[in-house]
Amino acid sequence: MVNATKKTNRTRIISLLALITAFCLQTFPLVSQEEVFTLCYHNIFRISGEPGPCYISAGRLEEQLKYFRDEGYRSVLPEDIFKHINGTEPLDKKCILFSFDDTHESHYTIAAPLLEKYGFRGTFFIMTVVIGKKHYMTGTQIKSLADRGHCIANHTYDHQDLRKLPAGQWKKQIEDSNNKLEKITGTNICFFAYPFGACNRYAAENLQKRGMELSFQLSGKQIPGFPLQSQRRLMVSGTWSSGRLNKEMLRTFRKQ
Numbered sequence: 740m741v742n743a744t745k746k747t748n749r750t751r752i753i754s755l756l757a758l759i760t761a762f763c764l765q766t767f768p769l770v771s772q773e774e775v776f777t778l779c780y781h782n783i784f785r786i787s788g789e790p791g792p793c794y795i796s797a798g799r800l801e802e803q804l805k806y807f808r809d810e811g812y813r814s815v816l817p818e819d820i821f822k823h824i825n826g827t828e829p830l831d832k833k834c835i836l837f838s839f840d841d842t843h844e845s846h847y848t849i850a851a852p853l854l855e856k857y858g859f860r861g862t863f864f865i866m867t868v869v870i871g872k873k874h875y876m877t878g879t880q881i882k883s884l885a886d887r888g889h890c891i892a893n894h895t896y897d898h899q900d901l902r903k904l905p906a907g908q909w910k911k912q913i914e915d916s917n918n919k920l921e922k923i924t925g926t927n928i929c930f931f932a933y934p935f936g937a938c939n940r941y942a943a944e945n946l947q948k949r950g951m952e953l954s955f956q957l958s959g960k961q962i963p964g965f966p967l968q969s970q971r972r973l974m975v976s977g978t979w980s981s982g983r984l985n986k987e988m989l990r991t992f993r994k995q
C-alpha cells in the first residue's frame with residue numbers, strides 16, 4: 740500500500756514536471772535556437788525605378804538569389820521555422836526565408852519566377868483589400884503561387900497598425916482576411932506579418948489568440964514571452980550588393 744502511494748506520487752510529480760517543461764518550451768522556445776535568416780522585400784521593378792529600402796530592381800534581386808544559390812543556401816517557409824523553434828525539425832545554418840509584403844503584382848510576374856529559377860520558394864504576405872486591383876495580384880495569381888509551393892500568409896485587410904487596433908476591428912483584419920485567403924488557396928492560413936513591422940504585447944496576444952502560429956515583424960526586439968509572435972526579418976535595401984546583404988544578415992541575426 741505504501742509502495743502504491745509512493746508510485747502514484749511519483750507519477751504525479753513526473754506529470755507535473757512534463758507539464759511545466761511543455762509550458763516553458765511553448766513560452767520560451769527561442770532560448771537555445773539560432774534565428775533563421777529571414778529577408779523582407781517590397782516593390783520590385785524591371786526598368787524604371789529608384790532602388791531604396793522598399794524598392795529593388797529585378798537585376799539586383801536576381802544577383803542576390805544567385806549568390807544564395809551559389810553559397811549553398813536552401814529556402815524555407817514559415818512552417819519550417821515553426822518546427823525549428825519547437826525543436827521537432829532543426830534547420831541548419833544555410834537556410835533562408837524570402838518574404839514579400841503587400842500583394843504587389845511584381846511578386847507574381849518577377850519575384851516568383853526568379854525564386855523558382857534558382858530552386859527557391861517564397862512567402863507572400865497578402866493585404867487582402869487590394870486583391871484584383873490595378874498593379875496588385877489577382878486571386879488566380881495568388882492561388883497559382885500556393886499551387887507552386889510558395890507560402891501565402893496574412894498581412895491584414897488594409898494595412899492597419901495593430902498596436903492600438905480597437906477590439907471591434909480584429910475580426911475584419913485577421914479572421915476575415917484568413918477566410919478570404921483560405922478560400923482562394925485552399926490552404927490553412929496561420930502565418931502573419933505586422934504592417935510597418937509594428938508589434939507590441941497587445942497585438943501579439945491577439946494574434947496568438949486568433950490562431951497565428953508565427954507572426955513576423957522587422958528587425959526590432961522580440962516581445963518578451965511572445966517569441967513566436969515577434970519573429971524578426973531584415974528589410975533588404977535595393978542598393979545593397981550581395982556582399983553587403985550578407986554582412987547585414989550576420990549583423991542582424993548573428994550579432995557579428
Ligand SMILES: [Zn+2]
Binds near residue numbers: 840841894898934935
Ligand atoms: Zn506592408
